[in-house]
Amino acid sequence: MTSPGRPPAASQLTLSQIMDQHHTNLMGTVHGGRILNLIDSAAGVVAARHSDGPAVTAAMDETVFLQAVRVGDVVHLHARITWAGRSSMEVAVRVTADRWDRDVPATTVATSHLVMVAVDDDGTPRTVPPLLPQTEEDHRSFRQAEIRRRHRLALRDALARPVALEVTV
Ligand SMILES: CC(C)(COP(=O)(O)OP(=O)(O)OC[C@H]1O[C@@H](n2cnc3c(N)ncnc32)[C@H](O)[C@@H]1OP(=O)(O)O)[C@@H](O)C(=O)NCCC(=O)NCCS
Numbered sequence: 215m216t217s218p219g220r221p222p223a224a225s226q227l228t229l230s231q232i233m234d235q236h237h238t239n240l241m242g243t244v245h246g247g248r249i250l251n252l253i254d255s256a257a258g259v260v261a262a263r264h265s266d267g268p269a270v271t272a273a274m275d276e277t278v279f280l281q282a283v284r285v286g287d288v289v290h291l292h293a294r295i296t297w298a299g300r301s302s303m304e305v306a307v308r309v310t311a312d313r314w315d316r317d318v319p320a321t322t323v324a325t326s327h328l329v330m331v332a333v334d335d336d337g338t339p340r341t342v343p344p345l346l347p348q349t350e351e352d353h354r355s356f357r358q359a360e361i362r363r364r365h366r367l368a369l370r371d372a373l374a375r376p377v378a379l380e381v382t383v
Contacts, residue, residue, distance in 0.1 A: 217343030222352050225263035226294040229256045233287050244283040249309060253277065253326050256293035257305040261330035264295050264303060265342040272302060273329040273366060281323045286314030289323070297359030301339035302331045304359045327362060 229252065237248035254271055261269035283289060290310045297304040309324040334340045347353045 219344035219346040220264060221346050221348045222295050222355075223348065225260050227256055227259050227263070227291075229259070229291040229293070231289055231291075233283055233285050233289060235285050238285060241282070242285070244285065244287075246279055249279070249283060249289070249324055250274075250277065250326075252289065252291050253293075253307045253309065253324070254328065256291040256307055257326075257328040257330055260293045260295050260305045261303050261332065264298065264345070265332035265340075267332060267334075267340070269303070269330040269332045270337070271328055272331045275327040275362065275366075277324055277326040279324050281311070281321050283311050283323050284314065288312040288314075294355075295345060296327070296355040297363065298342050298345035299363070301333075301342060302329055303342060303345075304328070304362065305330055306355065306359075327359070329363075329366065 231252060233244050233248075237245045239245045254274070257271070258269060288311065290312070291307055292310070293305055293307045295303050296306045305328050307326045307328065308322060309326075310320055311323045312320045332340050332342045345356065347356045
């Protein structure tokens, strides 16, 4: 039976995590890869919630790190589905940080958009429920996601024959 569809609010997630000293860079601040890992995890939960099963990351758009995250900060990953197609979904993630020294205001530290694809046990793409935007903001996000999708697919097609990279060691 085909699902009647779901609103973005039904699968949205805020994931919070205290930053410890295990993932720092040479500057002593949190490694960007740690933040990317959390972004990917949060998007995966949202995609799984919307599609009632596992989803893999097919693409991650350019992620801009606006501010450094420090050990002791509490980061919050606000993840929400913005678009759904046949088997793919776009999930937007905004990362904010509460600073451990409370006189420094909380701030957005990174934003990202990910393409998640729902898969079955064999890793084959499976159909996902339609997304039903409810609010004006949901509709705007949906329209913007359609533009990003067109750009991603056009870029993928244009770069279908990549230049071979040779690494000499
Ligand atoms: C993602 C994956 C399942 C897609 O498989 P595929 O055989 O290319 O499937 P399709 O061509 O049918 O694409 C499936 C959907 O993903 C979309 N898609 C695939 N690659 C995309 C990209 N680079 N950008 C945007 N959308 C993409 C397609 O448009 C399609 O969307 P739709 O069904 O909503 O129309 C497959 O490439 C894969 O398993 N990749 C590895 C994923 C992974 O392991 N991620 C973790 C990284 S460690």
